[in-house]
Amino acid sequence: MRDSDRDEGEAALLAALFGGAPRCWYVLDRELRLVQLNRAARTLRCLPGEEAVGRRLTDFVPGFPAAEMTGLAAEVLATGATLTGRLVRGHPAAAPDRAQVLSLTLYRLEDGVSGEQGEPLGVAVAVEDVTARESAAERLAVLHRAHRTIGSTLDIATTAQELADVTVPRFADATTVDVLDEAWRAGPAHEGPVSPDHPLRRAAYRTRHGGELPVRIGRLNTFPFPTPFTQSLADIRPRLVSRLDYGERWLETDPVTTERWRTAGVHSLIAVPLVVHDTVLGLAAYYRYERPDPFDEDDLELARELTARAALSLDKARSYARERTVATALQRYLLPQQPPSVSAVDAAHLYMAGGAGSDWYDVIQLSGARVALVVGDLAGRGVEAAATMGQLRTAVRTLAALDLPPDELLERLDTTTVRLARDSAVTPGSGDPGSEMIASCLVLTYDPVSRRCTAARAGHPQPLVLDPSGKVLPFEVPGGPHLGVGGAGFESASVELPAGSVLALYTNGLVTDRGRDSDASLERLHQVLARPGRSLQELCDAAVYTLVPERPGDDAVLLLARTHHLAEGNVAAWTFPDDLAVVSHARELAERQLVAWGLDDLVYSTQLIVSELVTNAIRYGKGAVQLRLIRDRTLICEVSDRTNTAPHLRQAGSTDEGGRGLFIVMQLSAQWGTRYLREGKTIWAEQPLPGPL
Template sequence: MTTGAAAPGGRPDETFMSLAFVQSPDALALCDTDLRLVRTNAEMARVLGLSEDRTRGLPASEIVRPGEGDRIVAVMRQARESGVAQRFETSLRTPDGSSLCFWSVSAIPLKDRNGQVRRLFLAARDSTEQHRARQRLLLINEASTGIGSTLDITRTTQELVDVLMPRLGDFTSVDTLAALEGGGEPGPGTLTGAITMRRRAHGSIVQDEPMVPIGTMATYPEFTPAAESLAAGRGKIYTVTEAAFERWATYDPVRAARSRSFGTHSLMAVPMRARGITLGVVVVTRHQRPEPFGPDDLLLAEEIIARAAVCVDNARRYTRERGTAIALQRSLLPQRLPCQSALEVASRYLPAGELTGVGGDWFDVIPLSGARVALVVGDVVGHGIHASASMGRLRTAVRTLADIDLPPDELLTHLDDLVTRVSDESEAAEAADDDGGMGATCLYAVYDPTSRRCCLARAGHPPPAVVAPDGTVDFIDLPVAPPLGLGELPYESAEVELAEGSLLALYTNGLIGARSRDLDKGFEALRDTLTRPAESLDDLCDTVLDDLVRGRPADDIALLIARPRALEADQIATWDLLADPSAVATVRRKVSAQLADWGLDEAVFTTELVVSELVTNAIRHAGTPLRLRMIHDRSLICEVSDGSITAPHLRRARTFDEGGRGLLLVAQLTQRWGTRYTRDGKTIWAEQLLPTG
């Protein structure tokens, strides 16, 4: 049984072949070897917007959009010369110019019995939907990789604009709600009425002055697409009519006139929402591309903007947390360095870059008794609010321990015990996926201007650098000890003498351990920088940071540079005392004479009382040797040293008690007083403010 007639010799029925050519849903054309159209079917004529008669003789280069002619001719020539079918993709606007269609075209050479190419057969299939689907996938993939490279809201919104422009629209703008300033969160409820927002980013295919500059605030009335889409909570497509221009002109005639001059005809407004909150709105317009936005465009825009909104919200939340951490950390760091005579000090603190977050580096300058000064730098492990809070706890602990005049090694031992206890207490929180315990490094140094001696100890911290008067730089060889919180080895201190004109530099490892530099190279870079002359310590701090830090650092940096000073010999008076009550009167006379030499006659009465009480207590309750030292600095310091380790304490004397009021009297007459322990016993000291002017 046969289904159709066959010509003699078994050749296909040319009638059916002709019908297939005419009735095919694909656009078909037959070209001669000069690449001119010989015959087209109805679909090809429709696509070209010409009758079949008018297509006859038309060069193949003229059936595609401008700029594509050379390419299609080259492909057809290749098919003609090689005798092998060629395939390519091209695009063509519809005859009315309203939309752009994409075509998958095959150029097939037709040969005679001798293998000579006599005709070229063109078969074009509409691949617009497939092309647009591929483009949508590519755009979504680009959005996934190209948006959110940083935790900066402005940068993230500009990345969103770069993805949408110009593939989806001719102009795109991103505005965020005013409540997002500083990482804030918009309140609950529907957004209605006029809405004020900040322009974060925009882009246009036209190089022109923007109507709303980036960074400025703009108000959108309730009838605008931006406000309407925010009120509705979903994206909307608008056909821009003359009536819309006129209504907008009643509110902002300048912007309305500019928009009308561009020829804006289609617009999409899509709210930017993430995690249940509204962040802002994205507006995309078309004025040069003739086709209006369709439902597929809106779905694509909503998907890309939803992805970008998560990145913007991440940036917002990071901005809020970072701002909180920086505010917390700055409130815990010294707002200004204390006034003292032992050291000239300059400091710098540089927070880590955006992707890392604020860390727990800190520094401090703590005046001690006897005109001495303590220098501290430390680094808490981790970043964020937890690290800043831990830093605050450690800084407070160091100040408390320094106030009781512990030597550096003992202070670090007590600090290590504190960190260990805190870490143990936080094990439950760590198991609950919290930030967990605390780890830190610390360097503690005490400088005495009466002897130019500096006693230092460290806990897992980089060694300090000393710049000698001749400009050479050495790192102090301190005993190695583990970071705080490990409790493995005891801490040891070392003592060095700082020559006149030398410098002492303390820092955290963020300064020497940059991303692309190992520690050895970091130490050498710091050594080279510290050798450079500088007019002031502040200038030297700036030079160090400029040379060693490139861009935003990966870790926090704390830097403390000090120039030691020494008290002159005539600022210190020392007397060895006999353990005899009769020596008190002699001491009073010597103190009175010394104060007269210093020009402190107004302080004689108070100082005699203070010295009498301290010396009398030492003679009665302590052992030899006894020594009195007075220091004339910013204040007047009186110190009585003895061989006992028993600490005195204030007590309330009863009415008929003959004693017990000495230390109370000292506390009332002086600014502060205290006890510090030495290798040979203890020292009771009292400090008085000197009259000004």
């Protein structure tokens, strides 16, 4: 190719480049002065046009980081290295309220021939306006972060704050989130428009630089009417105020807030209702005051998507909180409101609802002035778990009424738990036997006559036992498997306690919640309880202050009992040979004891009860028979023998010679029953003590 042809080709290429290329091209000399620009640079106005020719770079890029751009051009001029796709951001002088993003490509111009390095003549700069592309990428980044961040928990306040954190400062300079009062309190869903006077609560607030909260989190916050906020809640449509005019009438409805906005420089806002399937949860508001570019329709669409994403998570949090509230209410309803008053122990408890689980406790009066203390923890949460807990508690009370020892009671309770799990199958017709139901339980009985404490446990923490001075007493209860496993046995342990000892039964939530060290927590619990002069309720409160975190993640139960000893003067016992001739003597001894106790009014009825029970024990049993009278809150009459044959109450016919003994006992007693021993049984009957007239 001839040199003239090459020159003509290069001229044509240069003419096309500067004449029809869509990019803006600028040519700078060695002094970084503008010497030439193409047609696109004059018409597209990426940077100032023809009037900038002959001026330095720092003089014709107002609104952009001129020093940065000058440094880039100087670097290319000095090194000859090409810079491609360098982004710079600014606000052009022609539209200072609109952010603009430019992509710069810089080449060094040289006077050398092809393939040889010549002297630098200047710098060629290709400029492309990529504002739309970068804005779209930034919106996608905000959406991506929102999908990763919002909804990490099932807490309403945390979810609302996640929305505020995602949007500030990448989208807005300040964000507020308000939820309806009933949604905040886990109430029923609110469908349809929201009236202007409907109460809301501030759920989240964040600004670019922090600062004092105008409305504290959780406080009531009602928007004045009419405003874009109330209008948005009224028709469930978002509102865009692209340019805030402080002369508008609606701003007069709340002068305090308006003045705060004016001081901060708020110039644009968006209000978007939090809506899920026509259920209104609240309102999110976004503000700009430092970023000069106002919100536009693209920003409104992004605000819709962000708010819709947050609304889904908030609705899940509300539903979870509502179910948790219902489960907690059900659980509290199924638990004793106050431990019953019994003579064997003084009792107090604490119950802290954390994860709406299914912890339970019970204090059960047993025969012979004894008492049973029970604490359990069912795995699972929600209404179903709370209902199952109620079933287990009922089963425990039913089994306790049979006067079963703790280990045997747990064996039968384990069978009941397995049956409940089988009956609560969650996949009918699939052959699945149902979801696994696992629970832990500790059953402890205390006899104030013998001062003997007996306990068995199924996967539950050891009880803590302290003597009257606050010193820990050794009481190792053998560990058994959790309830619901099935097929395993349980062992019990016994210890004799001095009167005034403190028994502490608790669930794992008290000592191991949120990964706390259980040994350290137990040591702190011991320190709390080792205060002999304080009441049990004071000790329970002190345990809460010391052990339970501010927002517990699991339920926590602590049941405390201080033991009593029934004085020897309130107990009388005799042993008789298996001879029916001793029945009359047993009646006489019972009469003398009642007279000594001042219970003359109960002599006749007690003699009949003693006569029937001793006669039956001698007639149908074997070996010696023991009669015991206990004066407690009732008069207790017990007859024990060495046979395990249970008596049965029946209605005797008119011609029957026998069968009326137990019927007489039932008529004369407030309650009666059978207690099985390791060897033999005890038939007992209770009569109320005569009260003052």
